[in-house]
Amino acid sequence: MDDAASAPPVRRSARVRAPELAGKGGWLNTGGAAYTLAGLRGRVVLLDFWTFCCVNCLHVVDELRELEEGHRDTLVVIGVHSPKFPHEAEHAAVADAVERYAVGHPVLDDPELTTWTQYAVRAWPTLVVVDPEGYVVATYSGEGHVPEIERLVTELEAEHAAKGTLRRDGLPCAPPEPEPTVLRFPGKVLRLPSGTFLATDTTRHQVVELAEDGETVLRRFGEGGRGLVDGPSGRARFQEPQGLALLPDGAVVVADTVNHALRRLDPGTGEVTTLAGTGSPWRRGDATDGPAREVNLSSPWDVTWWRDRVWIAMAGIHQLWSCDPAAGTVAREAGTGGEQLVDGPAKEALFAQPSGLAVTAEGLWVADSESSALRLLGPDGEVRTAVGAGLFAFGYRDGPADGALLQHPLGVTALPDGSLAVCDTYNHALRRYDPATGEVTTLAGDLREPSGAVAVGEDVVVVESARHRLTRLRLPAEVLGPRTDTERSVTGIAIGPVHLDVVFTPPPGQKLDTRDGPATRLLVSASPPALLRSGEGAGSDLSRALETDPAVGQGVLHVVASAAACDAGAEVLHPACHVHRREWRLPVRPVVGGADRLVVELSGADGAGRAPGQAPYPSL
Numbered sequence: 001m002d003d004a005a006s007a008p009p010v011r012r013s014a015r016v017r018a019p020e021l022a023g024k025g026g027w028l029n030t031g032g033a034a035y036t037l038a039g040l041r042g043r044v045v046l047l048d049f050w051t052f053c054c055v056n057c058l059h060v061v062d063e064l065r066e067l068e069e070g071h072r073d074t075l076v077v078i079g080v081h082s083p084k085f086p087h088e089a090e091h092a093a094v095a096d097a098v099e100r101y102a103v104g105h106p107v108l109d110d111p112e113l114t115t116w117t118q119y120a121v122r123a124w125p126t127l128v129v130v131d132p133e134g135y136v137v138a139t140y141s142g143e144g145h146v147p148e149i150e151r152l153v154t155e156l157e158a159e160h161a162a163k164g165t166l167r168r169d170g171l172p173c174a175p176p177e178p179e180p181t182v183l184r185f186p187g188k189v190l191r192l193p194s195g196t197f198l199a200t201d202t203t204r205h206q207v208v209e210l211a212e213d214g215e216t217v218l219r220r221f222g223e224g225g226r227g228l229v230d231g232p233s234g235r236a237r238f239q240e241p242q243g244l245a246l247l248p249d250g251a252v253v254v255a256d257t258v259n260h261a262l263r264r265l266d267p268g269t270g271e272v273t274t275l276a277g278t279g280s281p282w283r284r285g286d287a288t289d290g291p292a293r294e295v296n297l298s299s300p301w302d303v304t305w306w307r308d309r310v311w312i313a314m315a316g317i318h319q320l321w322s323c324d325p326a327a328g329t330v331a332r333e334a335g336t337g338g339e340q341l342v343d344g345p346a347k348e349a350l351f352a353q354p355s356g357l358a359v360t361a362e363g364l365w366v367a368d369s370e371s372s373a374l375r376l377l378g379p380d381g382e383v384r385t386a387v388g389a390g391l392f393a394f395g396y397r398d399g400p401a402d403g404a405l406l407q408h409p410l411g412v413t414a415l416p417d418g419s420l421a422v423c424d425t426y427n428h429a430l431r432r433y434d435p436a437t438g439e440v441t442t443l444a445g446d447l448r449e450p451s452g453a454v455a456v457g458e459d460v461v462v463v464e465s466a467r468h469r470l471t472r473l474r475l476p477a478e479v480l481g482p483r484t485d486t487e488r489s490v491t492g493i494a495i496g497p498v499h500l501d502v503v504f505t506p507p508p509g510q511k512l513d514t515r516d517g518p519a520t521r522l523l524v525s526a527s528p529p530a531l532l533r534s535g536e537g538a539g540s541d542l543s544r545a546l547e548t549d550p551a552v553g554q555g556v557l558h559v560v561a562s563a564a565a566c567d568a569g570a571e572v573l574h575p576a577c578h579v580h581r582r583e584w585r586l587p588v589r590p591v592v593g594g595a596d597r598l599v600v601e602l603s604g605a606d607g608a609g610r611a612p613g614q615a616p617y618p619s620l
Contacts (some may be wrong), residue, residue, distance in 0.1 A: 005277055007614065010152040015135040018045075018128075019118035023080070025091045025109025031174030035078070035106060037134055042167030044156050045078045045130040046149065050122045051084050052097035052420060053408055053426075055315045055353050056143050057125040059281065061101055062258055063146040068105060070150070074157050074167045079107040082116040084124070085394060085408055087426035095176075096449075096466050100185040100203055101240075104173055124412050126298075129153070132160045132167070144283060158404030167341050181468040183208065188302060188411065188452035189463050189470060190244035190252065192267060194562050194579045195523070196254060197454075199470060200241040203458065207241060207254060207265060211352035212523050212560065214461055214470040219269055228259045228279045233270030243357070243452075245310060246326065249475045253310050255300040262292075262300060262310065262323060276330050281316065292323055297330070302411075304357040306364055313354040313366065320346075320354060320366065320377065334376050341371040341390050348384035351375065352391055356411035356452070360418055362435060367412040367422060367559065371403065374412065374433055375420055375475065387422075387433055387440055390544035396427045396442075404440035406431065412451040413460065415479050421460055423450040430462055434478070444473050457558065457583055458527075490587045495550045500524065500535070502542040502561040504580065504602040510565040521559040531555035531588075542602075548590040557586040 018037055027034050027144035031305035037045065048064065050057035061079075068077050081097075083089045088097075089111040098107050110116060119128055119136075127145060129138040129152055138152055160166035178184060184203040196218060197210045200386060219233070228239030232429035241263075243255035253275060254263040261277030276292035277300075286296050298316030301501020305311075310323040311333070319335030334346035335354075354375075356367030363378040365386075369541055387401045409431075411423030419434040421443060428445040430450055449466035458480055462471045502522060512519040518540035526532045535546035542561060562581040584600050 002417075009139070010148055010155060012137045013139060015137055015594055018130045018134055018136045021078070021080070021108055022114045022118070023110030024114070025081070025094060027106040028095055028109060029103065029173050029175050030106045031172075034110075035171075037130065040076055040171070041064060041134060041513065042132050042160075042165060043171070044071070044075045044153050046153075047119070047128040047130065048073060048077060048079045049082050049089055049116060049119070049124065049126040049128070051081055051082055051124050052094070052101070053085055053088060054124045055301075055302050058101060058144045058258075059299070059316065060125045060127070061103055063143065065104065067146055067150055067153070071153055071157070072170045074152055074166060076171045077104060077105040079103055080115050081107055081111075082113050082121065082124070083111055085426050087407060087428075093449075093466070096185070099175065099178060102203070105174075106173065112501075118140040125593045129156075131156050132165050146545075157549065178203075179468075181358070182215065182607060183468045183470075185465050185468065185602055186244040186255075186451075186463050186470070187240075187465065188244050188255075189454050189461060190246060191456060191461075192246070192252075192579055193250070194564075195521075195560055195581055195583075197461065198244055198267070199284045201245060202240050202242060202257075202465075204238060205238045207238065207244070207252075209267070212472065214472060215497060219270070221265055221272065226257070226258075228261060228274070230263075230273050231271070233272065236263075236272035238272075242315065243300065243304075245303040245305050246395040247310075253303050255303045255312070256299055257299050257315075258454075259351070260297045260299060260316070261293040262303065262312070263298070264325075275310075275325060288319075288321075290327050290329065292325075292330045295330050297321070301353075301355040301358060302357045302367075304359055305362070306359045311357060311364060313357050315353045315355050315369075318351045318353060320351070322362075334383060339391070341368065341373055341385060341388060343375075343383050343385055344375060348357075351383075356409065356423065358412045358414045358420060360420070360435075362418075365412050365414070365420055367409040369408050369410055369425070372407055372409065374406070374409065374420065386435070394426075396424075396429070398431075398442055399440060401433060401438045401440055404433075411450065411463070413453040413455060415455055415460070415475065417479050417502075419479060421453055421455070423462070424455055425449050425451055430473070431461070441444070443476070443479075447471065456561070457585065468544050490554060490589050490599070491592040493548060493588045493598065494594045494596040495590045495592060496547055497596065498546045499597045500544045500546055500557075500559070500612050501597065501599045502559070502602050503599060504542060504561070504563045506563075506565040510567060513564045514525070519564045520580060521562045523558075525558045527556045527558065528552060531557070531590075546589075550590040552590075553588065557584075557598075558590055559584040561600070 114370040129141045187200040187202040209219040221233040230235035239258040245253045245255045252265040262275040264275045277297040282296040282298035301315035302313040314322040335351045340350040352370035355369040358365045366375040372394035374386045394407045397405040407426035410425040413421040451465040452463040523538045533547040
């Protein structure tokens, strides 16, 4: 904070009696109490008009933490939640947002913008300072004003202490106790080569590795408190991490959103280092390219690997940046920094809080959340809008893309046929955009604030952020893309007992890595599930006894196998570990006289699995 004694007095507006506080949604973080300005006389009151979709509002929530702590006996901060989107007018959604972003002060839920109107507010965020006698003395729009507000609060404390009109008793904040869920408001998800998932446990400031079931916690990366700390997984700290991307060397880039940084996570060792950013937010006039550790970032929300670089959805300043890990540099790639929906050459285009990224043959797709749009940065350097019409054009409508509507999408995922799954967050739906037809359809509804997804074989795994979980959905047949003749061929297998063997031989110069337990893993499931009477599930043995049910008829066996091997040989100075992993989709039909043994190969020149008498099954 600035030293008030060394700065000139803060310029104030004419003192105007502050209107009373009113909001149909009621109060949060007060333990059931309802506050009035009359009841707060004697304290400096700071009203923060915010809405939880707005990244600039979230910046202010974070900026206010130190101010609140430094003046906890004389200053009362009250958030006045003033919604933009229909979803934000739901009280339960506001309560979720207060917990999600760890808002540490009372919040008035004003869904009808009653108090917003009384104070003539015109922009998010807006901050209003009310003196201890109940008069408005200053109003600020936008972020970055907290140093000046701190000086003003210090001046008001001195003035009203001298007048005898200052109270020194803090107002307690009483947030509800969070539910004990495995994840708490997760943000994004990534599938590792081993078949497990990484998810950002955003509210707990951690990255979590989950088993292939998407539920069982294997490891947590990060100590769990707010901070920007490198080191081993138990000591490192993140701050509300969001996006995840896999690097060619097997490391993972984490968009450490509130730390305004990119972090590098080694899934093998758990070591966390800082790849880009300083920990301070980008401000107007700061550099937009240069050494990665010396340039300020602004709320990186998602990351992906494209064109030999990490691409960054820089939500805080409405731009796309890139980071070259090899060169140790960052650079602005698209967006002027203005908030709007404007297409054109990348450096001249305008975005509105880009929050999700995906790559297909067409280029880099962007979920542009505040414009409720799906955008594309093509290889030609042009930005085009596929779905969306502007900052206040939102809703729920399927059909031709030029008339379709989304509501604040936070994620986009490439599907097997080249179409896109859009996490239509505030519509609680997973939508699909098909570039070939220009149509928008709905893949699934009733997904509470979906914020990220990853395609897994015939499924898509969706982050249901407000349900605190990953949800697996089966993709429709038309999304899975064309199948080859070998994929459509059906193997006749025995009725009853069938033995499945996965053959794995470590490549030359490698050996199985059994230092930390079994080096292999096998996961078997079936579609429909009733096809198997027994044998489904996960285990460490690459052989499995199955039993089929002939009454089911034709179905598909889903087989996922992995093996960990390390470099062997005394001449290897720095041995590396390798994960070999494959998936098979095996169409089968239980028949009399069918094969009682299925063999698939995890290793080999073509790497494909095969059933007796069949051509190789392609890996998915």
